[in-house]
Amino acid sequence: MNKKKTNTTNTNTEVIVGLGSCGLAAGAGDVFDALADEMKKNGVDARLKKTGCIGLCYKEVLIDIISDGVKVSYGNVTPAMAARIVKEHLVEGRPVDEWIIFKKDVVSGENTFLKDQKRIVLRKCGLIDPEDIEEAIAKGGYEAIKKVLSENSPDEVVAIVKESGLRGRGGAGFTTGLKWEFTRKAEGDQKYIICNADEGDPGAYMDRSVLESDPHAVLEGMLIAGYAISADQGYIYCRAEYPLAIKRLNIGIEQARAKGLLGKNILGHDFNFDITIKQGAGAFVCGEETALMASIEGKRGMPRLKPPFPVISGLWEKPTCINNVETLANISWIILNGAAEYAAIGTERSKGNKVFALTGKIERSGLVEVPMGITLREIIFDIGGGIKDGGTFKAVQIGGPTGGCLPEDFLDTYVDYDSLTKTGATMGSGGMVILDESTCMVDLAKFFMSFAQSESCGKCVPCRLGTKRMLEILERITQGIASAEELDLLESLAVDVKMSSLCGLGQTAPNPILTTIKYFRDEYLSHIHDKTCPAKVCVDLIDVVINQDLCRQCAVCIKHCPVQAISGARHEYTVIDPDACIGCRMCISVCPWNTIDVDSPKQLIVPAEKYRRPVNKENVAESVRCKADESRGGGA
Amino acid sequence: MTENNCSCEENNSKNEQLTMDILAKYSGKKGSLMPILQEVQTIFGYLPQTILKKISAETKMPMSRIYGVATFYSQFRLQPVGKNIIRVCHGTACHVAGSENITLALESKLDVEDGQTTADNQFTLESVACLGCCSLAPVVMVNKHTYGSLTPDKTKKLIKKYEQKEN
Numbered sequence: 055m056n057k058k059k060t061n062t063t064n065t066n067t068e069v070i071v072g073l074g075s076c077g078l079a080a081g082a083g084d085v086f087d088a089l090a091d092e093m094k095k096n097g098v099d100a101r102l103k104k105t106g107c108i109g110l111c112y113k114e115v116l117i118d119i120i121s122d123g124v125k126v127s128y129g130n131v132t133p134a135m136a137a138r139i140v141k142e143h144l145v146e147g148r149p150v151d152e153w154i155i156f157k158k159d160v161v162s163g164e165n166t167f168l169k170d171q172k173r174i175v176l177r178k179c180g181l182i183d184p185e186d187i188e189e190a191i192a193k194g195g196y197e198a199i200k201k202v203l204s205e206n207s208p209d210e211v212v213a214i215v216k217e218s219g220l221r222g223r224g225g226a227g228f229t230t231g232l233k234w235e236f237t238r239k240a241e242g243d244q245k246y247i248i249c250n251a252d253e254g255d256p257g258a259y260m261d262r263s264v265l266e267s268d269p270h271a272v273l274e275g276m277l278i279a280g281y282a283i284s285a286d287q288g289y290i291y292c293r294a295e296y297p298l299a300i301k302r303l304n305i306g307i308e309q310a311r312a313k314g315l316l317g318k319n320i321l322g323h324d325f326n327f328d329i330t331i332k333q334g335a336g337a338f339v340c341g342e343e344t345a346l347m348a349s350i351e352g353k354r355g356m357p358r359l360k361p362p363f364p365v366i367s368g369l370w371e372k373p374t375c376i377n378n379v380e381t382l383a384n385i386s387w388i389i390l391n392g393a394a395e396y397a398a399i400g401t402e403r404s405k406g407n408k409v410f411a412l413t414g415k416i417e418r419s420g421l422v423e424v425p426m427g428i429t430l431r432e433i434i435f436d437i438g439g440g441i442k443d444g445g446t447f448k449a450v451q452i453g454g455p456t457g458g459c460l461p462e463d464f465l466d467t468y469v470d471y472d473s474l475t476k477t478g479a480t481m482g483s484g485g486m487v488i489l490d491e492s493t494c495m496v497d498l499a500k501f502f503m504s505f506a507q508s509e510s511c512g513k514c515v516p517c518r519l520g521t522k523r524m525l526e527i528l529e530r531i532t533q534g535i536a537s538a539e540e541l542d543l544l545e546s547l548a549v550d551v552k553m554s555s556l557c558g559l560g561q562t563a564p565n566p567i568l569t570t571i572k573y574f575r576d577e578y579l580s581h582i583h584d585k586t587c588p589a590k591v592c593v594d595l596i597d598v599v600i601n602q603d604l605c606r607q608c609a610v611c612i613k614h615c616p617v618q619a620i621s622g623a624r625h626e627y628t629v630i631d632p633d634a635c636i637g638c639r640m641c642i643s644v645c646p647w648n649t650i651d652v653d654s655p656k657q658l659i660v661p662a663e664k665y666r667r668p669v670n671k672e673n674v675a676e677s678v679r680c681k682a683d684e685s686r687g688g689g690a
Numbered sequence: 691m692t693e694n695n696c697s698c699e700e701n702n703s704k705n706e707q708l709t710m711d712i713l714a715k716y717s718g719k720k721g722s723l724m725p726i727l728q729e730v731q732t733i734f735g736y737l738p739q740t741i742l743k744k745i746s747a748e749t750k751m752p753m754s755r756i757y758g759v760a761t762f763y764s765q766f767r768l769q770p771v772g773k774n775i776i777r778v779c780h781g782t783a784c785h786v787a788g789s790e791n792i793t794l795a796l797e798s799k800l801d802v803e804d805g806q807t808t809a810d811n812q813f814t815l816e817s818v819a820c821l822g823c824c825s826l827a828p829v830v831m832v833n834k835h836t837y838g839s840l841t842p843d844k845t846k847k848l849i850k851k852y853e854q855k856e857n
Contacts, residue, residue, distance in 0.1 A: 256781030
């Protein structure tokens with residue numbers, strides 16, 4: 055091969071590497087360096103740029119090459135691929151077709167993924183360098199704050215946001231404009247705006263992505279909110295697990311200050327506003343607004359009773375408006391395009407777009423921004439491409455750890471606040487975890503309950519003790535030692551905790567239990583009556599066995615078993631001791647001959663009677679039962 | 691022993707000086723207990739009792755309150771940690787993708803339990819709720835680097851790289 059040293063003077067070519075957390079985790083840093091290296095070697099002087107996340111997370115590392123306005127995207131790029139991409143695409147002008155995942159007018163999964171989306175919140179994500187304010191400005195950043203400062207009074211801004219119908223994207227779905235109005239009208243010499251970036255829901259990461267990819271959209275949203283409610287100080291409460299988001303926010307704030315977009319007399323107007331970042335310290339409950347404020351004040355993040363609402367008495371007892379990242383990222387678009395334009399998107403009571411994090415057993419996982427009112431089926435099958443590896447859809451877990459699980463019958467449910475609430479799930483912050491047949495719904499409910507139990511702050515009794523007791527029952531069910539009465543107890547307990555907890559955490563923590571019992575009752579009954587786990591997940595109800603006819607006695611499994619449950623040696627029979635086996639399936643994943651499998655049911659080692667706790671049916675008070683029935687009937 | 695947890699006097703007095711600088715920086719600012727603890731923890735890797743007492747004396751905040759905050763948030767540690775901190779994500783997507791097995795593999799490889807530090811002080815193994823890289827589940831974060839699409843085997847190899855770095 056002769057290396058041509060062509061000096062391609064293609065200065066209007068841009069090579070853009072996605073360097074969000076997802077991209078970096080997939081190795082984008084190395085790809086960036088490899089590209090820089092190869093471009094230097096080949097004398098290519100195209101611009102190598104960094105950007106955030108475009109949302110096609112399942113294809114990370116992603117690079118875009120834009121020349122003469124034509125964009126070509128490569129996916130699953132490794133450093134080893136850099137040489138060929140640079141040589142063929144940039145030097146010789148022949149894109150490497152086999153690695154291309156997105157190109158205009160070419161039918162591909164990625165095209166479908168992006169085509170059905172309408173981007174407002176993510177409009178600049180993956181297109182600009184998040185560490186360069188000039189790029190954000192070139193794409194219309196800070197135009198909206200300029201517009202409101204010169205054209206609108208604060209009251210008019212509140213009216214616009216109210217008219218747009220925007221509702222809080224953090225979970226509760228309160229009308230943003232109203233919140234602003236209440237804070238504006240509240241009496242107080244000092245007011246605050248807080249951006250809630252404590253995205254604690256496992257399975258949701260749209261806020262992280264927005265902060266990492268377009269921090270200016272959030273800063274501008276806060277500026278506009280600050281102007282509207284007459285606050286001069288804003289706080290961003292960001293979880294510590296997002297170091298890159300914090301870094302980019304800091305850069306963004308510094309650059310905005312340098313350009314006079316934050317600080318005193320912003321853009322020459324009589325408006326002062328500055329933003330401080332407060333780092334969370336790993337407490338899920340701090341996503342709750344009163345807990346969040348306690349945390350900013352330097353206290354333990356425990357919620358308090360409302361009223362008074364934060365809009366009247368919030369941070370340091372001053373009127374405080376708390377908005378979520380995604381909510382704030384909508385604001386500048388609404389100002390620039392008009393409330394009517396925004397209100398035209400979505401449904402009657404849920405306006406605009408919502409970003410969802412599509413994860414789990416799905417073909418194309420990533421961030422999707424879609425209009426409210428779309429169906430779950432459209433999101434999962436049309437945009438997401440259906441179930442991974444040809445599996446069968448079992449359920450979608452929506453609304454974070456305190457949301458609910460919906461089975462196939464609900465795939466045609468409209469995705470909006472009210473329709474989802476009716477099913478028993480919630481919109482939450484927009485996490486959508488797709489589950490296939492390999493997921494045990496009881497185990498999943500246990501997983502969420504153990505999360506809620508460990509994150510319960512301990513202030514109110516229903517949540518502190520209720521989550522613990524519910525977890526214990528779920529543990530007994532998954533061990534095959536629970537009685538049928540315990541399922542009733544679990545259900546009534548779940549309703550009690552939901553009705554009597556102090557804050558949103560406790561009020562929604564039972565949702566996974568209630569929805570799985572409602573829609574997957576059979577699975578609970580299998581665990582209880584037949585002592586089997588249909589999905590073959592629950593460790594106490596499965597046997598991992600080696601098929602001796604097929605075993606080649608290589609002993610690889612013995613080496614990998616973390617608990618030394620496999621006896622034998624090379625060229626000998628290998629046997630798994632069912633008592634020692636913890637069902638981790640490590641042996642299955644390492645066996646080169648596929649001779650190990652999971653069997654069910656397993657002989658119960660512990661006699662069920664031994665652990666059975668007598669449950670007096672009459673003790674499950676009548677009033678509780680009525681309440682349970684009422685809420686089920688009324689909610690469904 | 692590692693430099694990080696070195697008990698030589700020179701290092702100690704340097705760290706104490708840094709603590710005093712942090713306290714001076716936040717002096718008089720309201721709501722500064724958490725940033726103080728966070729910054730102190732980046733110096734020591736954990737929150738030593740003597741330093742907490744110092745913070746209490748300087749800020750005139752009762753020790754009970756400082757201790758309350760330090761034990762409420764999972765980020766704060768009252769015990770020294772290893773040189774490398776391994777955080778295994780146990781978010782929903784990672785759970786569905788088998789993060790339990792990642793923790794198990796690491797527990798057996800490092801011979802520690804979740805939350806513990808290896809005898810040679812090289813690694814601390816932790817579980818975290820969600821790192822927000824759900825599309826690449828299961829995910830592990832070692833120090834400040836995130837690694838995705840892991841299997842138990844890949845994770846062990848990854849840790850090997852960090853072991854080699856030490857030698």
